[in-house]
Amino acid sequence: MNWTPAPRRSSAMRREQNLALVGAVVTGAVIATGLLMLLVARVNPAAGARVRGAALDVVTPIWSVVRAPFDGLGRAADFGSEYLGAVSRNRVLEAELVAARAELQRAAAERRALAQLKALQAVRDPARQVVAMVRIVSATPGSVVRSAMVAAGTGDGVVVGLPVISPGGLIGRTIEAGNHAARVLLLTDPASRIPVIVARTGQAGLAVGSNQPYLEFRDRVGAEVPLRAGDRLITSGDGGVFPPGVPVGTILAGAADPPRVRPAATPFGVGYVTIESAFLPLPVDETGPVFDAPVPVEAQRQGGTVGKLRQPEPPQ
Amino acid sequence: MRGAPPWRLMNAAERRRYWWGHWRLGVPAAVTLGLLVVMTAPLMVSVPVFPELGLLSIFVWATFQPRLMAPWAAFLLGLLADLLFAQPLGVNATLFAAAAGFVRMFEARYGHHAHGFDWAVAGGVVMAFELLSWQLQALAGQPIPLAPLGWQVLTSIASYPLVVSLCAWAQRRAFGPEPGQGSGRL
Numbered sequence: 001m002n003w004t005p006a007p008r009r010s011s012a013m014r015r016e017q018n019l020a021l022v023g024a025v026v027t028g029a030v031i032a033t034g035l036l037m038l039l040v041a042r043v044n045p046a047a048g049a050r051v052r053g054a055a056l057d058v059v060t061p062i063w064s065v066v067r068a069p070f071d072g073l074g075r076a077a078d079f080g081s082e083y084l085g086a087v088s089r090n091r092v093l094e095a096e097l098v099a100a101r102a103e104l105q106r107a108a109a110e111r112r113a114l115a116q117l118k119a120l121q122a123v124r125d126p127a128r129q130v131v132a133m134v135r136i137v138s139a140t141p142g143s144v145v146r147s148a149m150v151a152a153g154t155g156d157g158v159v160v161g162l163p164v165i166s167p168g169g170l171i172g173r174t175i176e177a178g179n180h181a182a183r184v185l186l187l188t189d190p191a192s193r194i195p196v197i198v199a200r201t202g203q204a205g206l207a208v209g210s211n212q213p214y215l216e217f218r219d220r221v222g223a224e225v226p227l228r229a230g231d232r233l234i235t236s237g238d239g240g241v242f243p244p245g246v247p248v249g250t251i252l253a254g255a256a257d258p259p260r261v262r263p264a265a266t267p268f269g270v271g272y273v274t275i276e277s278a279f280l281p282l283p284v285d286e287t288g289p290v291f292d293a294p295v296p297v298e299a300q301r302q303g304g305t306v307g308k309l310r311q312p313e314p315p316q
Numbered sequence: 317m318r319g320a321p322p323w324r325l326m327n328a329a330e331r332r333r334y335w336w337g338h339w340r341l342g343v344p345a346a347v348t349l350g351l352l353v354v355m356t357a358p359l360m361v362s363v364p365v366f367p368e369l370g371l372l373s374i375f376v377w378a379t380f381q382p383r384l385m386a387p388w389a390a391f392l393l394g395l396l397a398d399l400l401f402a403q404p405l406g407v408n409a410t411l412f413a414a415a416a417g418f419v420r421m422f423e424a425r426y427g428h429h430a431h432g433f434d435w436a437v438a439g440g441v442v443m444a445f446e447l448l449s450w451q452l453q454a455l456a457g458q459p460i461p462l463a464p465l466g467w468q469v470l471t472s473i474a475s476y477p478l479v480v481s482l483c484a485w486a487q488r489r490a491f492g493p494e495p496g497q498g499s500g501r502l
Contacts, residue, residue, distance in 0.1 A: 003321045027387040027417040034391060034410030035455075041404035042457040048405050055399035059356055067358055138358040144453060144460045145402045146364075149356075176402060183402055190460045211364060211464040268358070 049160075053153070053178030060149045060181035063138040128243045129277045132156045136171075139186070139267050146189035146211060148267045150275070153178045158275050161241060166273045169247035169264030170194065170235060174275065182275075187215055187248070187263050195238035196248050198231050207233060207248050207261055215249055215261040227254030233261060240280035343490045344377035344384045345393060347483060352397050365467045367475040370397050371445050374412050375438050376483040378419035379429065381491075390416035404456035411445050411452070435476050442472040 040047055082089075118125065132152040139148040152158045154177050164171040164184045172192065176183040185192055192209040196217075205220035217233065231251040237244030249261035267273075290308045326334060351369035374393065377385035394409030401408070418441065426433075446465040453460045 003325055023386065023420070027413065027420075030388050030391045030413045031410055031417070034394070034406045034413060037406030037409065038404060038452055038456045041406060042455065045404070045457065048399075052399055052402070055396070059353060059400060062353065063356065063358060136358075138356055144364060144449065144465065145458075147402050191458055211461050 049176065052176045052183075053181075055178075056149060056176060056181040056183055057153065057178035060137050060151055060178075063149070064135070064151050067137065126280055128279065130274045131162060131277050132158055132275045133272055134275065135272055136184070136267050137181075144211065145191075146186040146209065147175070148172070148184045148186055150174075150182050150184055150273070151180065152275065153180045153182050155179050158182045162278055163242045163246075163276050164273050165243075165246055165276060166265040166267075167271075168266075169249070170242065171265055171267050171273050173241060184267070186267055188212065194242065194248055195236045196233040197236040198227065198251075199234050200228070200231050201225055204236055204238070205233075208258075213262075214252060215263060216258040217251065217261050218258050220259075227251050227259055229253050232264075237279060241278050243276065243279040340490045341384060343486055344373075344381050344483075345389055347486050348373040348377065348385075348393050349396065351479070351482075352393070352400055356400055364464055365471050367472040368442055368445065368468060369475065369479060370408070371412065371415060371442060372438060372472060372476055372479040373483060374415055375419060375441055376480050378416045379423065379434070380483060380487050382420060382423065385416055387413040387416040387420070404453070404458055407449055407452045407456060411448055414448075415441055415445065431477075431480075434480075435473075438476045439469075439473045442469055 132150075134150045134152045137149045137151050139146075148171070150158075150164070158174060158177050160174055160177055162174045164173060170187060172184045172186045172189075174182045175185045186209070187194060187207065188209040188211065190209055190211050194207040195204065196207045197204050198220075201222070203220050203222045203225060206218050207215045208218050210216055217227075220227075229251055231254065233248045233251070235242040235244055235246045235248055247264040249263045252260040252262050290310050292310050294309055320334065323331070348370055351373045355366055355369055357366075370393065374385060374390050378390070391409050391413040394407075394412035395405065397403075397408035397412070398405045422437065446469055447462075450460060450462045450465065
């Protein structure tokens with residue numbers, strides 16, 4: 001098959017020029033669309049949640065399969081190193097165990113006393129409830145959002161806004177959920193704000209991520225009390241998502257402003273994490289918004305919300 | 317398809333080869349998509365050091381196959397990137413499309429492809445990409461600090477030769493060794 005197309009004429013060149021013009025217009029339109037989508041994201045951050053969940057469902061299984069052999073290798077290496085260091089570790093641990101036993105007995109007595117006191121005061125303690133126990137499949141180090149993927153989704157009861165906790169401490173909270181996968185916003189993400197207290201002094205504040213390996217401790221109540229390096233931060237339970245008392249991190253240098261915090265748990269190489277239900281979820285108001293004037297009947301008929309009428313405030 | 321040989325000149329095997337050959341149209345997008353998925357790989361580092369493979373791939377394919385990496389294709393790939401990296405929809409989409417458009421404009425002015433020159437331009441594109449994504453994240457209501465992105469600029473510039481050789485390999489496998497010969501540019 002020996003065939004050559006006809007030679008180009010000037011009309012073909014004109015056509016090419018027109019095509020280039022159309023291409024430039026399409027490029028401009030596409031970029032404008034992108035900027036518009038950004039504005040939509042600013043107004044409505046929850047837009048496209050379903051699509052995001054579907055994307056998670058596609059990507060997460062890939063990495064859970066790909067990383068399986070590496071996990072095996074890592075376990076083998078761990079086993080080897082543990083075997084070599086077993087004797088010296090054993091001696092240290094036995095010494096620690098003696099001290100810990102005495103501490104444990106004291107703690108058991110105190111726990112009993114605390115339970116009695118709480119019963120006397122009729123304190124209602126919401127219980128922590130594990131929704132799912134999963135492996136972290138992948139963390140995205142390449143992008144500006146610090147997140148991790150876990151292989152459990154709405155099918156397993158995981159929804160958006162649940163705390164994710166590892167044995168070492170807090171990992172983050174879920175921000176997207178697909179059917180079989182969910183995305184966890186890590187503590188180090190700039191959008192992450194964890195209400196914490198300093199375990200030693202009881203000062204409340206926020207542990208804020210900054211896309212760095214450490215967190216920043218901001219908005220501390222009682223800034224005149226100095227922090228010490230090594231002070232532990234634990235969740236305060238404010239806001240109702242994170243259960244109180246979960247380790248968040250350790251202060252690296254108390255004098256720095258804002259103080260830097262080393263996270264207690266890292267999502268990398270962590271074995272399993274638990275996804276718990278929100279500790280004290282905010283109550284949902286079923287009555288709808290409060291209006292100054294009654295909603296017209298026509299609007300109600302077309303599916304408008306009924307709402308509540310604002311009550312006049314009682315005279316003082 | 318422009319430039320297709322007349323139907324009757326082809327025998328059955330040639331027609332089959334011609335029609336099945338259209339999978340090549342998807343090669344640039346597929347390679348870019350693969351690199352985007354690679355970017356979600358679990359890496360045990362807690363600063364953003366993973367190179368911007370997707371952006372580099374868009375840059376390279378926009379020079380190798382300008383018609384197959386048009387700005388609208390880059391836009392769609394950018395939307396997928398936004399979904400994969402949990403960024404606000406539109407950050408990567410806008411910037412990928414802008415990068416493809418920039419390469420197209422740049423090609424019209426400076427038509428030479430010395431490796432070092434292309435590398436330097438890619439470095440500039442990556443830097444502009446990080447600066448603009450810092451701004452666009454703020455526009456979308458999710459501001460991020462700028463300084464940690466410097467790591468990503470460095471690793472991206474360092475990984476450019478790798479991406480370029482991967483794309484060149486895909487180009488030679490899919491489109492043949494010499495552009496303009498036989499199954500050259502589509």
